[in-house]
Amino acid sequence: MNIFVINSGSSSLKYQLFRLPAEQPLCSGLVERIGLDNSVITHKVFPAVGEEQVVRRTLDLPDHRAGLREVLQLLTDAEIGILQDPNEVEAVGHRVVHGGESFAATTIITPEVKREIKRLFPLAPLHNPANYVGIEVAEQIFPQAQQVAVFDTAFHQTLPEYAYRYALPEELYREQGIRVYGFHGTSHKYVAAQAAAYLSNPQARLITVHLGNGCSMAAVRGGVSVDTSMGFGPLAGLVMGTRSGDIDPSVIFHLIGQLGYDAEQVSNLLNKRSGMLGLAGNSDMRDISRALEAGDERATLAYELYAYRIKKYIGAYAAVLNGLDAVVFTAGVGENDALVRRLVCQELDFLGIELDEAKNATRSPGIREINQKESRVKVLVIPTNEELEIARQCEELLSTKD
Template identity: 55%
Template sequence: MKNILVINSGSSSLKFQLIQMPSEKVLASGLVERIGLDGAKIHYKTEDSTTSRELEIPDHGAALKKVTDLLMNKESGVIETSEDIDAIGHRVVHGGNTFSKTIVIDEEVKKAVKNLFSLAPLHNPHNLKGIEVAEKLFPNATQVAVFDTAFHSTIPSKAKQYAIPTEFYKDNHIQVYGFHGTSHKYVSEQAVKYLKKEHSRIISIHLGNGCSITAVKDGKSVDHSLGFGPVNGLIMGTRSGDIDQSVIFYMVEHLGYSTREVSDILHHKSGMYGLTGYSDLRDIQQKAAEGDKQCQLALNMNAYRIKKYIGAYAAAMNGLDAIVFTAGIGENSDVIRELVCEDMEYLGIEIDSEKNSQRSRDLRTISTENSKVKILVIPTNEELEIAKQVEELVDGN
């Protein structure tokens, strides 16, 4: 048995799970939120207890130290010393062209992650900080980096290159990298197991505050909606998704916005928030149900964008066996799933409204018996996927 601690460091949060492998038993899990801000909180859960309390947590180092203290606490802890942790899996958002697989962390890896800060300025710096702190707190544990972009390294050149001068690709590495790879890998593998098909064509739809959609053929990512950065593709909570580049030039050249201001608008003030004034889909669905025309339009725009990608990816793979809804919205919003799947009979997609309205934390089918394409809802588990990859790597060394 191996105890693997999975750490996901965000800009002001730190999620963690301590998983015993290969049994996949979660010994402890939790979240530290509002790091460096007023009202910081730590949530901690074990099989026997659940606690939440407000603390002063100035930085990620202090956050991970609090987590360590809880894990080794005499009353609520699940380990005795830091040496009980065999390995630590760190989610790193961007691996660029440097990393296409999970890797044991050394000084060269840390240097490379730092060199990629410009590609993921909101994530990679915090990911690296989590690594550095964990090395000090768990000096005997094997530190492993699992990259969100790695799953998409199989995307072929015809799909990953942009039609701009080739030197930008060769010299500056401007291309489709893709994100949410750990989530897409996990749910697509679960779908393959469910389908029991030697060859499979699956569309994985990750819908949260950030959204993306992936074409997965025979277990490999062959196309993906997020590209060089995390703002294009589907309509998201505050991000615009696909937009005509001319709009950006117009905003700068004729409306007087700076490029930094335009970037801020597209990342933080657009998407569902820009359309409705709300970024939480639950609020938008409630307002739409009450008759708010703008919220109704936003929901229809959101679903329409997803439909277009489903059509494109079905064409790219020359067919479709299943579509998978996952992540917070994908797993919980029967409204979005219904809007996406209605009027898709031409592609063999038929949703069962009664099945769709039911709630479950397990893999479930929400398509009709006659539907040629399976419609699946599969809860994502990025932490377990990271633990699996860490275990496989450590056992192989």
């Protein structure tokens, strides 16, 4: 089954084309810095024999629609294309961030499903609109393919009620569905399974730390999510690229009551102008890292604050799990930023977390163990593969349907 997977992030677009049951993609790619100057497309083709082919293009992409159209041109390119006819794709799997209370599992996309995804835009304003655009463009390019939605919120549907409820009047939950949903579920599910297999412990107590432009953590016991840092929308929890993470609600009241902000301005502030962008003037950790190396004080504070928030959640989730077998770092920052991992893990030896500085600074493919040999808790770097997880779930759903 040929499955094309689209994973639209807040400023990026990842994709892979699979021919399942083989789990090695035929091609993959990443579109970065969408909406910024000098957007970059990196497209890789993996032939059956010979070396992979890599194409890199730098151009201005104002939105996700423009990015996806460039990707589709590469897929059907006369020289490096994998597809001759878009109808060769049998299914398109879409990452959709927010499923609300409506979607607890992978779902075939219908007009009703699209309407519900659109209705949920206010709960994930940076993501669901981009996901929706991906669906609409894919429907045009792959009209014969089955369109499938895989929801970030699904993995966290196992949270106990005392973890997903807010201390608000009952009717706001019962009638409006205001509760913790959690996000990045596809990534947390994938790396938790990889960690459990690596540890040969299906009941492992894990803290998974997904650090990209968006950031979240999950407490996972026996492959089941029991708590997570994001909440009703993907704004709560950790400091992110442009999102504030946890903030005292009194700040919002002050912005509205004393500074004259309206609801839209507050949303724009907390979702698009805060986080690392607000602290350091830049949302890309690679740019902030270079500024830090140059002695920039704002960049230094931003790194310290970013790591401190992660460390606080590690302490909380170790308590929730009543112990800890491993901390797992994943996604773009988690996999590649050694300084973040060092700042997070320092002074956590009382929990049994002892980082090996040399291993932490050394890059290598696959799962990496970066803790000291005597560390009671493993510290793992596991590359996430949300696209493969989405493809697997699409195949499982469509096979069951058949």
